[in-house]
Amino acid sequence: MKQLYKQYKRDEENPHSPSSSYSPKHTKQQPITRSLSRSITYILKEQRLLFVLVGILIASSFFILQPKLVPIDSHYPTTSTTTFEQRVLSNGPGKTGRVMVGIRGKRLRIVVTGGAGFVGSHLVDKLLGRGDSVIVIDNFFTGRKENVMHHFGNPRFELIRHDVVDPILLEVDQIYHLACPASPVHYKYNPIKTIKTNVMGTLNMLGLAKRVGARFLLTSTSEVYGDPLEHPQKETYWGNVNPIGERSCYDEGKRTAETLAMDYHRGDGVEVRIARIFNTYGPRMCIDDGRVVSNFVAQALRRLPLTVYGDGKQTRSFQYVSDLVDGLVALMENEHIGPFNLGNPGEFTMLELAEVVKETIDSSATIEFKPNTADDPHMRKPDITKAKHLLNWEPKVSLREGLPRMVTDFQKRIEEEGRKR
Numbered sequence: 105m106k107q108l109y110k111q112y113k114r115d116e117e118n119p120h121s122p123s124s125s126y127s128p129k130h131t132k133q134q135p136i137t138r139s140l141s142r143s144i145t146y147i148l149k150e151q152r153l154l155f156v157l158v159g160i161l162i163a164s165s166f167f168i169l170q171p172k173l174v175p176i177d178s179h180y181p182t183t184s185t186t187t188f189e190q191r192v193l194s195n196g197p198g199k200t201g202r203v204m205v206g207i208r209g210k211r212l213r214i215v216v217t218g219g220a221g222f223v224g225s226h227l228v229d230k231l232l233g234r235g236d237s238v239i240v241i242d243n244f245f246t247g248r249k250e251n252v253m254h255h256f257g258n259p260r261f262e263l264i265r266h267d268v269v270d271p272i273l274l275e276v277d278q279i280y281h282l283a284c285p286a287s288p289v290h291y292k293y294n295p296i297k298t299i300k301t302n303v304m305g306t307l308n309m310l311g312l313a314k315r316v317g318a319r320f321l322l323t324s325t326s327e328v329y330g331d332p333l334e335h336p337q338k339e340t341y342w343g344n345v346n347p348i349g350e351r352s353c354y355d356e357g358k359r360t361a362e363t364l365a366m367d368y369h370r371g372d373g374v375e376v377r378i379a380r381i382f383n384t385y386g387p388r389m390c391i392d393d394g395r396v397v398s399n400f401v402a403q404a405l406r407r408l409p410l411t412v413y414g415d416g417k418q419t420r421s422f423q424y425v426s427d428l429v430d431g432l433v434a435l436m437e438n439e440h441i442g443p444f445n446l447g448n449p450g451e452f453t454m455l456e457l458a459e460v461v462k463e464t465i466d467s468s469a470t471i472e473f474k475p476n477t478a479d480d481p482h483m484r485k486p487d488i489t490k491a492k493h494l495l496n497w498e499p500k501v502s503l504r505e506g507l508p509r510m511v512t513d514f515q516k517r518i519e520e521e522g523r524k525r
């Protein structure tokens with residue numbers, strides 16, 4: 105201590121003493137040219153400059169060549185050449201909810217609820233095919249992993265097992281809300297769950313759309329027209345629905361979902377789109393879901409009689425799934441809210457449909473009549489004038505063209521089922 109104190113005193117008295125670490129050194133000023141030449145010598149020594157130049161070259165060639173070295177999803181087909189910018193511009197300023205999430209800013213990030221189901225999986229194919237990123241949310245009640253398995257490994261595809269009755273937070277630009285059992289067998293299985301899915305599930309997805317500024321599309325149904333007193337059904341028709349029947353969980357559930365969508369639009373400015381879908385068929389439908397087309401096709405392939413409920417004179421129209429998917433995308437990309445009927449206006453009685461199925465699969469198939477189910481509508485045929493006019497959309501695939509495509513898929517799956525047993 106004493107020594108340190110002495111040292112301190114000495115430094116105080118003679119601030120220029122060399123032992124003082126605080127005093128500025130009065131060294132001779134180095135000429136700038138000398139320090140520069142020293143630095144240059146340092147860089148040139150041991151080929152340091154060469155290393156620096158090679159480093160710069162490697163780094164710049166990586167940034168220049170990187171997009172070519174890693175072709176983004178080059179092994180996934182891109183059916184559309186429409187770019188993100190074109191799509192945004194075509195919607196006009198302020199028309200899309202929110203447009204840019206990804207760093208690249210070129211593709212949309214889209215959620216498809218119910219994306220592992222029949223319609224959802226075909227929609228996912230189309231969206232990924234045109235270059236967007238897709239997140240599927242599904243609780244696999246009626247959906248199957250097999251429907252989307254061909255996208256596993258695609259970096260633009262994500263699958264989340266989730267029930268839409270519970271909230272979820274995601275950053276997305278668009279929401280296609282399909283999650284809901286669609287066939288009477290499935291929606292009547294647990295009616296409370298069906299109405300919860302329609303009401304709480306839709307509320308959650310609309311809440312998400314509001315929060316992140318996404319555009320929201322609801323897949324409603326022709327069932328909102330109930331047993332219609334107007335034929336064909338226009339979007340202006342308010343319907344004839346039994347509010348306390350066995351089908352009400354679905355019919356009234358979808359009507360409430362439409363109401364919620366419109367209230368979020370009017371109250372919170374959420375961009376909504378409403379599609380009223382008429383009977384749709386195609387590959388990946390649940391085989392035993394009780395819907396008339398899948399029923400007839402599965403029965404004919406299994407060499408069973410085709411079950412016709414009632415007298416078979418009730419009518420339906422049948423839309424092939426690719427036509428519906430085109431309609432949904434056209435609606436989402438357009439500026440009109442809807443509701444829009446999306447269906448094929450070709451009208452068939454159940455007996456006529458049975459004849460087409462017999463022609464396609466097995467002409468010797470027989471028909472078995474059973475009593476009709478409660479609240480089964482007598483006729484259904486969409487008026488699609490509005491969609492034709494405003495969305496420039498109309499179905500292209502006839503029943504005789506579409507049915508064989510579905511039969512091929514059903515045949516394969518029924519054979520697989522047989523092998524597993």
Ligand SMILES: NC(=O)c1ccc[n+]([C@@H]2O[C@H](COP(=O)([O-])OP(=O)(O)OC[C@H]3O[C@@H](n4cnc5c(N)ncnc54)[C@H](O)[C@@H]3O)[C@@H](O)[C@H]2O)c1
Pocket residue numbers: 217218219220221222223224241242243244245246247248266267268269281282283284285286287301305323324325326380381382383384385390
């Ligand atoms: N296919 C048609 O003919 C038709 C007609 C009218 C309306 N729609 C509507 O289109 C949509 C899709 O129908 P689809 O024929 O593909 O039916 P689907 O049963 O094949 O698909 C529905 C999907 O939603 C999922 N899902 C059900 N409840 C869920 C929940 N709570 N949380 C998360 N996922 C859930 C199912 O697992 C399934 O993958 C439905 O909203 C349906 O009401 C379809």
